[in-house]
Amino acid sequence: MKDLTGFQRDLLYCIAGMEEPYGLGIKEDLKSYREIEVNHARLYSNLNTLVDNGYVVKRSLNGRKRATN
DSSP states (O other): TSSSOOHHHHHHHHHTTTOOOOOOHHHHHHHHHHHOOOHHHHHHHHHHHHHHTSSSSSETTTTEEEEEO
């Protein structure tokens, strides 16, 4: 986990605490956790990095992509 940014670790923390994590839900949870506004591009770019590095698995549910750890 040394290769992760603080933001990416916070994303993992939020995902781990959610029963069915999804982009906007993660964004809202992160917003309440860190009290910052997170833009769409930053969120999904970092989620994709977590997927690419094997920390998160992206799966479809009802035709939509979901993140799972």
